[in-house]
Structures are given as structure tokens and as C-alpha cells.
Amino acid sequence: MEVAEGIEPKGANYLLEVDKPLVIPTNRKVRFLLTANDVIHAWWIPQFGTKKDAIPGYINELWTLVEKPGTYRGQCAELCGKDHGFMPIVVEAKSPEQFEAWLASEKQGQAKDTADAAREWSKGELLTHGEKVYANCVACHGADGKGMPGAFPAITGNPVATGPVAAHVSVVMNGKTGTAMQAFKNQLSDLDIAAVVTYQRNALGNNTGDIVQPTQVNSVR
Amino acid sequence: MATADAAHHDEHHAHPTGILRWITTTNHKDIGTLYLLFSLTMFMVGGLMALVIRAELFQPGLQVVDPHFFNQMTTMHALVMIFGAVMPGFVGFANWMLPMMIGAPDMALPRLNNWSFWILPFAFTMLLSSLLTAGGGPASGWTLYAPLSIQGGMSVDMTIFAIHMMGVSSILGAINVIVTIFNMRAPGMTLLKMPLFVWTWLITAFLLIAVMPVLAGVVTMLLTDRHFDTAFFNPAGGGDPVMFQHIFWFFGHPEVYILILPAFGIISEIIPTFSRKPLFGYTTMVLATAGIAFLSFIVWAHHMFTVGMPLAGELFFMYSTMLIAVPTGVKVFNWVSTMWRGSLTFETPMLFAIAVVFLFTIGGFSGLMLAITPADFQYHDTYFVVAHFHYVLFSGSIMAMMGGAYYWLPKWTGHMYDEKLGKTHFWLNTIFFNITFFPQHFLGLAGMPRRIPDYALQFTEFNVISSIGAFGLGLSQLLFVYVVIKCVRGGEKASDEVWEQPRGLEWTVPSPAPYHTFETPPRVA
Numbered sequence: 042m043e044v045a046e047g048i049e050p051k052g053a054n055y056l057l058e059v060d061k062p063l064v065i066p067t068n069r070k071v072r073f074l075l076t077a078n079d080v081i082h083a084w085w086i087p088q089f090g091t092k093k094d095a096i097p098g099y100i101n102e103l104w105t106l107v108e109k110p111g112t113y114r115g116q117c118a119e120l121c122g123k124d125h126g127f128m129p130i131v132v133e134a135k136s137p138e139q140f141e142a143w144l145a146s147e148k149q150g151q152a153k154d155t156a157d158a159a160r161e162w163s164k165g166e167l168l169t170h171g172e173k174v175y176a177n178c179v180a181c182h183g184a185d186g187k188g189m190p191g192a193f194p195a196i197t198g199n200p201v202a203t204g205p206v207a208a209h210v211s212v213v214m215n216g217k218t219g220t221a222m223q224a225f226k227n228q229l230s231d232l233d234i235a236a237v238v239t240y241q242r243n244a245l246g247n248n249t250g251d252i253v254q255p256t257q258v259n260s261v262r
Numbered sequence: 263m264a265t266a267d268a269a270h271h272d273e274h275h276a277h278p279t280g281i282l283r284w285i286t287t288t289n290h291k292d293i294g295t296l297y298l299l300f301s302l303t304m305f306m307v308g309g310l311m312a313l314v315i316r317a318e319l320f321q322p323g324l325q326v327v328d329p330h331f332f333n334q335m336t337t338m339h340a341l342v343m344i345f346g347a348v349m350p351g352f353v354g355f356a357n358w359m360l361p362m363m364i365g366a367p368d369m370a371l372p373r374l375n376n377w378s379f380w381i382l383p384f385a386f387t388m389l390l391s392s393l394l395t396a397g398g399g400p401a402s403g404w405t406l407y408a409p410l411s412i413q414g415g416m417s418v419d420m421t422i423f424a425i426h427m428m429g430v431s432s433i434l435g436a437i438n439v440i441v442t443i444f445n446m447r448a449p450g451m452t453l454l455k456m457p458l459f460v461w462t463w464l465i466t467a468f469l470l471i472a473v474m475p476v477l478a479g480v481v482t483m484l485l486t487d488r489h490f491d492t493a494f495f496n497p498a499g500g501g502d503p504v505m506f507q508h509i510f511w512f513f514g515h516p517e518v519y520i521l522i523l524p525a526f527g528i529i530s531e532i533i534p535t536f537s538r539k540p541l542f543g544y545t546t547m548v549l550a551t552a553g554i555a556f557l558s559f560i561v562w563a564h565h566m567f568t569v570g571m572p573l574a575g576e577l578f579f580m581y582s583t584m585l586i587a588v589p590t591g592v593k594v595f596n597w598v599s600t601m602w603r604g605s606l607t608f609e610t611p612m613l614f615a616i617a618v619v620f621l622f623t624i625g626g627f628s629g630l631m632l633a634i635t636p637a638d639f640q641y642h643d644t645y646f647v648v649a650h651f652h653y654v655l656f657s658g659s660i661m662a663m664m665g666g667a668y669y670w671l672p673k674w675t676g677h678m679y680d681e682k683l684g685k686t687h688f689w690l691n692t693i694f695f696n697i698t699f700f701p702q703h704f705l706g707l708a709g710m711p712r713r714i715p716d717y718a719l720q721f722t723e724f725n726v727i728s729s730i731g732a733f734g735l736g737l738s739q740l741l742f743v744y745v746v747i748k749c750v751r752g753g754e755k756a757s758d759e760v761w762e763q764p765r766g767l768e769w770t771v772p773s774p775a776p777y778h779t780f781e782t783p784p785r786v787a
């Protein structure tokens with residue numbers, strides 16, 4: 042918004058940048074399957090020379106064959122509401138070798154995530170990771186866990202952080218309606234949630250001795 | 263049916279004056295004037311909305327309005343221009359000219375005529391006031407695609423209601439046109455002697471009766487989806503969003519011909535007069551008009567090439583759409599042939615007519631490009647489409663009406679308009695029009711989607727040019743308003759014929775045309 046309103050300068054790819062581009066191999070036919078879950082959008086990269094609507098209730102297909110490796114940028118092409126102008130699409134086309142390498146590293150990362158989430162974690166490991174994840178909480182609850190009296194509750198001695206474990210996990214995952222406490226369910230992994238809950242219960246002046254495992258978080262997802 | 267005698271009495275007694283005259287009038291010339299003034303007003307309102315859009319797009323970033331209001335402006339601009347400016351404008355021309363052209367004293371159904379006009383101010387009050395509701399006006403585009411339009415606020419319901427009223431008005435007007443043409447022609451005025459403007463309106467009226475109910479149907483289904491738990495278009499309930507588009511465009515494509523056929527009629531009146539030759543290929547003109555009307559029912563899905571149709575469907579709609587270029591080409595050929603070796607003069611109406619032939623053809627060519635399915639995969643929903651439909655609608659329909667206004671103003675008012683100012687208006691209008699819309703072709707080809715409030719930096723230069731053009735175009739219309747007012751209030755006295763030996767019964771009556779013309783029908787040889 043600040044960029045759009047001219048408060049901050051616009052970069053070369055203003056409006057055409059995403060946080061996670063789609064990665065495809067070059068010189069191979071790639072088939073896309075498109076759908077939507079709210080209203081109709083359209084998937085379009087001008088350099089691919091084709092576009093297709095993403096329609097709720099439909100699965101549409103589209104294919105392309107990209108020859109040159111590089112970054113390809115496009116936008117949603119069907120009016121989908123007030124944010125229609127702000128729906129960029131970025132495709133990263135990699136040469137087959139690079140693509141294989143990327144794929145392998147992604148697979149590795151994913152395998153590691155899965156293994157991490159499945160195994161038993163020691164208290165020390167959880168506390169070290171939990172301290173990092175706690176960065177998501179400091180804005181309100183403070184680096185020392187003292188909160189901001191009157192506005193945001195302290196974690197130190199907090200009845201939730203010292204009471205039953207299940208309720209504590211639930212607040213972190215689902216937030217607390219009517220307050221500034223947001224749901225972290227979709228933003229943090231099972232491991233992150235397990236670690237930060239363990240951290241809150243055993244640091245910042247609390248000492249319940251409870252340990253929460255990623256598998257426990259997963260079972261209440 | 264009032265006899266000529268009764269009508270005569272009417273004139274001397276109990277003829278309301280002031281505002282009541284306009285509210286109660288059943289006279290085709292009064293009602294024609296009302297329609298034309300309404301159209302001009304809506305043209306200005308819709309034009310202001312266009313300037314909001316172009317102001318926002320002058321530079322990348324969000325400077326003037328927020329994205330939600332921007333979407334309301336694109337939606338309203340289109341609805342106001344299509345249903346408020348172009349359609350009522352043509353009905354205004356029909357009211358004024360049809361009876362005079364076929365030698366009738368008035369329209370066949372004068373009270374209906376009054377009513378079909380007076381519905382419109384209510385419809386547009388409803389539509390425009392929806393901008394003031396909580397959440398603002400409709401913002402899903404004039405095409406009202408579901409499921410986006412299912413989500414809007416109360417303004418969508420007001421828009422649906424307004425569309426119903428406009429539909430009733432159009433259908434009543436169309437019935438009146440058909441009944442008038444079939445029953446009120448002067449002796450000797452056989453169908454194939456009717457001026458082309460009459461023919462194009464006859465065919466337009468049938469299109470209106472055929473498709474306005476379809477529009478009414480689809481917006482009603484939208485309404486029941488919104489409030490009565492049906493799921494015609496809502497996939498969550500098993501409905502089909504693509505069906506909305508099929509029904510909408512089954513109306514929508516014939517609608518674009520409703521917006522252009524009467525313009526073809528006006529051009530076909532102007533060009534022969536200033537070429538001092540009869541219209542070349544009159545019968546083929548009539549047949550081409552009928553052919554376009556027929557084809558317009560079987561091309562609708564060319565607006566939906568990217569929804570994922572079966573190959574057979576895409577091929578059918580591609581070829582049927584390309585076929586329309588044939589009768590359209592016949593028309594352009596005939597206009598050019600009418601001018602061929604004519605003794606041409608270039609008064610303002612002729613300048614407009616020639617510009618329409620030229621610029622409409624550019625729009626026809628871009629239409630042909632859009633008709634090619636695999637190419638449309640790229641062009642669809644980009645500024646290229648925006649450029650296409652402004653070349654056919656602005657430099658087709660709107661400029662034909664401007665030409666028609668200059669052509670018949672002397673007959674309507676009894677005064678010549680200011681030729682110098684008229685020509686100035688023509689040149690300003692036409693140059694700024696091209697500055698505004700020609701660059702939009704390039705924007706579309708470069709990849710700028712339509713209906714966006716902000717754009718990536720590579721689109722900046724052409725948007726700047728387009729916005730500058732738009733403000734020039736908007737301002738130059740003030741000159742048009744000035745010329746019209748000046749002409750109504752005075753000016754050189756116009757002769758009965760006005761131009762040099764023009765064809766048509768309207769030039770046989772005095773200028774201004776008396777309140778009742780042809781109380782005794784003329785004989786047509």
C-alpha cells in the first residue's frame with residue numbers, strides 16, 4: 042500500500058512480485074490444472090501466449106513449453122474483486138538439470154520437515170527452536186514475556202501458559218476471538234507450535250516442566 | 263387511433279405547457295427530444311466516470327480513488343453509457359425521424375411512447391443512487407459475472423431492478439417501432455423503399471424484443487441466487503458459473519448490434535446526401551443488416567474462449583464470428599462505393615460519417631483478431647479488448663449519433679448550426695479519441711489486463727498518453743453541447759431541404775418540422 046501510494050519508491054517489478062514463484066522445467070511440456078475457491082480468476086503469463094480462467098467448481102487445464110530459462114511474470118486477468126489488480130503470477134523456468142537439483146533440494150527439505158515433525162524432540166531442542174519462534178510473539182507479549190499491562194497479557198505467570206497444555210496449544214493455534222491474539226495455525230508448522238508452547242511454559246519465568254511434541258500438535262490440527 | 267381532426271383540436275385546446283407538457287406529451291418529436299436530452303445527460307455522467315478511471319490510470323500507483331471505488335466506476339461507466347447514452351440516444355433518433363421518414367403523423371402507440379421514456383429517469387435514479395449505499399455501487403463489471411456479483415451488497419439488487427426497468431422501456435420502445443413501421447407507412451412506401459435508417463431500426467427492434475428478456479432472466483436468476491437460496495450459478499450449491507456467462511452473452515452479443523445497427527442507418531442517410539448519389543447497393547444493405555442480426559445470435563461464446571470450452575465449440579464460435587465480417591464488409595464496401603465518383607462536400611455530418619466508416623473498420627479488424635480463438639487466448643480481458651469496443655462503440659455508435667445530430671438539427675430546430683464550431687468539434691473529438699484509444703491496443707498487446715486500478719511500470723507511457731487524450735476528449739464534448747444550445751436558440755434560418763437535394767420525406771416538410779407532420783399522408787412514387 043505504501044508503495045502504491047507513492048510513499049515508498051516502486052521497484053522495477055512493481056506489482057509483479059510474489060513470495061513463492063512457481064518453478065517449472067524448460068523444454069518440457071508442462072500441464073497446469075486450474076481452479077478457484079471463491080470467484081473466477083484467470084491465469085495468465087503474457088510470454089506464454091495463452092491464458093485460462095480459474096473457475097470455482099471447474100478444473101481447467103492449460104499447457105506450455107518454455108524454451109528459455111528465466112523469470113516470467115504475469116497477472117490475474119479476470120476481474121475478481123477489489124484486489125484484482127494485485128494478483129501477480131511469477132513462473133521460474135529452470136533448465137532440466139537445475140530443475141532436478143531444485144526438485145531434489147525441495148524433496149529433501151520436505152522429507153526433513155516430515156521427519157522432524159514425526160520424531161520425539163528433547164526439551165533442550167524444543168527450547169532452542171522455541172526461542173526463535175517466539176519472535177512472532179514479542180511485538181505484543183514482549184521479549185521478556187511481561188506483555189504490556191492493560192493492553193496485552195504477560196506470558197509470565199499467565200493462567201493459560203501455566204494451566205492445562207491442551208488449552209495453551211489451542212489458543213496459539215486458533216487465536217482468541219475478540220482480541221488481538223491471532224491464529225497461528227496456518228502460519229506455523231507443528232514443530233514451531235510445539236516448540237513455542239514448550240518455550241513459553243519453561244522460560245520467561247515459567248517453569249511447568251511440560252513438554253509438547255509436534256505429533257501432539259498434529260493430532261489436534 | 264386519433265383522426266387527423268382530433269389531433270388538430272388537441273393543438274389548440276388543453277395543451278399543457280411548461281413541465282407538464284413534457285411529462286404528459288405523447289408527441290413523437292417531444293418524446294424524441296426528451297430521449298436525446300436524456301442520452302446527452304447520461305453521456306456526460308458516464309464521461310465523468312471515465313475521467314475518474316483515466317485520472318487514476320494516469321500514473322502507476324493509487325492516487326485518486328481506492329480500488330473498490332475504481333471497480334464501481336468501470337462498472338457504472340459501462341452501464342450508464344450502454345443503457346443510458348447509446349440506447350436511449352438511438353430511440354430519440356427513431357422517435358424524431360421514423361414517422362417523418364415513412365410519412366406518418368406520429369408513432370403508432372403514443373401513450374406507450376410516453377411511458378417507455380418516463381421509466382428511464384426512474385431506472386437511472388435507482389442505478390446511480392446505488393453508489394450511495396453501504397459498500398458502494400456494483401463493482402463486478404457491467405457483465406455482472408457470477409459468483410463475484412453474488413457477493414456484492416444491496417447495490418447489486420438495485421442494479422438488477424434498474425436493469426429490469428430499462429428492459430421494459432426498451433421492449434416497449436421496440437414494440438412501438440415495429441408497429442409504427444408495419445402500419446403507418448404512407449401509401450406507396452413499400453418495405454423496400456424505406457430509408458435505410460428505418461430498416462436498421464426495424465431489425466434492431468426485433469433484436470431488442472428477442473434478447474432483453476434473456477437479460478431480465480439472467481439477472482433474475484442472479485437475484486434468486488442472492489436471496490432465495492437457489493444455486494443457478496453458485497458452485498457451492500451445485501450451480502454453474504459458466505452458465506451465467508452463456509446466458510449473459512446470448513443477450514450480450516446481439517446487444518452490441520443493437521448498439522451499432524441504428525448507427526449504420528444514420529451513416530447510410532448522411533453519406534448519399536453529401537456524395538450527391540443514391541446509396542450504393544440498397545438491397546444488399548438491407549440483406550447485410552438482416553444477416554448481421556441473424557449471425558449475432560450464434561456467436562456469443564467468442565466472449566468466453568478462455569473458460570475452457572470443448573474444441574468443437576471453440577471452432578464453431580470462431581468461424582461464426584468471422585462470418586459476421588462478411589456482411590459488415592459489404593456495408594463498408596457500399597458506403598465507400600457511394601462516395602466513389604460522387605461530388606463530395608465535407609460538412610460536419612459528412613466528416614463524422616467518413617470518420618465512422620474509417621474508425622469503425624479499425625474496430626471491425628480488431629474484432630476479427632479477437633475472433634481467432636488461439637489469438638484471443640492472449641488478447642482476452644486485456645486493454646486490446648477495451649480498444650476494440652471503444653473503436654466500434656465510440657467511433658461507431660456515438661460518433662454516428664453526433665453526425666446524425668448535426669445532419670438533422672436544422673430540421674429539428676429550424677436553424678443552421680455553427681458550421682465552423684461543428685467542424686472544430688469534429689476535429690477535436692476525432693483526434694483526442696484516437697489519442698485516447700489507439701495506445702490501448704499496444705497496452706493490451708504488451709500484457710496489461712483490463713479493469714485494474716494500478717499497473718506495472720512498463721505500461722506507464724501509453725497510459726499517460728491515453729489519459730491526456732481522455733481529458734481532451736471529455737472537454738471537446740462541451741463544445742458539442744455549446745453548438746447544440748446555440749443552434750436551438752438561433753442561427754441562420756434553415757430551408758426545407760437544408761442540404762443539396764437530399765433524399766427522404768423529412769426534407770419535404772418545413773424546418774423546423776411542424777409539431778404534427780403528415781396529417782395527410784404523402785404519396786410516395
Ligand code: HEM
Nearest residue numbers: 518521522564565587626629630632633642643651654655
Ligand atoms: C466485425 C465485427 C466484430 C467482431 C468480429 C467482434 C468480435 C469480438 C470478440 C471476439 C470479442 C471478445 C473479445 C474478448 O473478450 O476476448 C468482442 C468484444 C466486444 N465487442 Fe466486438 N466484434 C465486432 C464488432 C463489434 C461491434 C459492432 C460492437 C458494438 C458496437 C462490439 C462491441 C464489443 C464489446 C462491447 C465487447 C466487449 C464486451 C466485454 O467484455 O465487456 N463489437 N468483439
Ligand SMILES: [Cu+2]
Nearest residue numbers: 117119121125
Ligand atoms: Cu483477478
Ligand SMILES: [Cu+2]
Nearest residue numbers: 515518564565
Ligand atoms: Cu460479441
